[in-house]
Amino acid sequence: xxxxxxxxxxxxxxxxxxxxxxxxxxxxxxxxxxxxxxxxxxxxxxxxxxxxxxxxxxxxxxxxxxxxxxxxxxxxxxxxxxxxxxxxxxxxxxxxxxxxxxxxxxxxxxxxxxxxxxxxxxxxxxxxxxxxxxxxxxxxxxxxxxxxxxxxxxxxxxxxxxxxxxxxxxxxxxxxxxxxxxxxxxxxxxxxxxxxxxxxxxxxxxxxxxxx
Numbered sequence: 001x002x003x004x005x006x007x008x009x010x011x012x013x014x015x016x017x018x019x020x021x022x023x024x025x026x027x028x029x030x031x032x033x034x035x036x037x038x039x040x041x042x043x044x045x046x047x048x049x050x051x052x053x054x055x056x057x058x059x060x061x062x063x064x065x066x067x068x069x070x071x072x073x074x075x076x077x078x079x080x081x082x083x084x085x086x087x088x089x090x091x092x093x094x095x096x097x098x099x100x101x102x103x104x105x106x107x108x109x110x111x112x113x114x115x116x117x118x119x120x121x122x123x124x125x126x127x128x129x130x131x132x133x134x135x136x137x138x139x140x141x142x143x144x145x146x147x148x149x150x151x152x153x154x155x156x157x158x159x160x161x162x163x164x165x166x167x168x169x170x171x172x173x174x175x176x177x178x179x180x181x182x183x184x185x186x187x188x189x190x191x192x193x194x195x196x197x198x199x200x201x202x203x204x205x206x207x208x209x210x211x212x
Contacts, residue, residue, distance in 0.1 A: 002210040003152060006136040010128025010202045014121045016113035016195040019093055020059075024082040026106040032065050035079035042103075043081055049099050055089020056096060080106065088116065090195060098188040113196045125202035130154070133206040141210055149209030157203030 025043055029035030050056055062082040068075045087093050093111060100108055115121065134148075141148040 001149075002146070003207050004137050004140045004148075004210055005205065005207050006133045006140065007157070008129040008131070008133025008136065008204050008206065010125035010130075010132060010204075011199060012121050012124045012128065013197045013199050014115055014118075016115060016198050017088075017090065018114050018116045019087045019090060019111035019195070020114065021085045021087065021097065021100070021108070021110035021112075022082065023085065023100050023105045023108045023110075024080055025103070026078060026080040028068070028076055028078050030076050032067070032077040032079070035077040036065060039079040039081055046083075046100070046103050049096070049103070050083070050085070053092055053096055053099075055087060055092050057086040057088065058083060059086050060084035085110075087111070093193065094188045097193070101188070111193060113198060115198050115200075118198075118200060121198075121200040122202060125200050126204070129157075129202045129204045130206065133204055134208075137206065137208045141208075144210065147211040149211040151206060151208055153207040155205045157205060 025039065025046070027035050027038035027042055029038050050058055060083065062084075064080045064082070065077065067077050085096075087096060097108075097111075138148050
């Protein structure tokens with residue numbers, strides 16, 4: 001029995017409903033213990049902030065302690081702590097970022113956007129992928145003067161998920177805060193850090209029978 005093999009692609013977009021923020025703090029000291037004690041004092045307010053903000057999950061706490069060197073001469077020590085935060089209540093995001101910036105981090109990067117549950121988006125993309133493969137098969141059958149028969153086999157292709165590649169939206173990503181002067185909390189909401197679109201793509205390969 002003659003067959004036709006086609007590939008289909010389905011793509012849908014959904015608005016992100018959670019965000020990730022990376023932030024780190026560093027302190028120096030004459031000895032390693034001094035650097036760690038200074039770091040503990042510096043992040044104490046941050047720890048209170050994170051435990052008291054609704055919809056914020058600390059995914060990672062990572063401590064690093066090392067000596068500083070000036071050529072071959074030891075020049076004190078440095079301690080740093082990195083946080084990876086997941087924000088599931090986006091109404092809290094601007095306030096959290098403002099408070100983190102006010103705490104004078106060495107580095108803050110984010111938000112990066114994500115879907116808490118992609119199952120519905122994947123399902124819709126699957127429908128589009130199968131329909132696309134069917135339309136292609138119908139076209140080949142017609143070109144050959146045949147009728148499209150039943151689906152014989154269907155295999156799942158590689159699926160992807162990524163943020164919409166929009167330069168204007170990407171420019172609003174708040175990345176790379178490094179130092180500055182203490183002052184009043186910044187108005188993060190003025191940066192327009194709105195949830196971005198997440199693109200979900202599904203690909204499939206289908207084999208159909210061809211009828212006379």
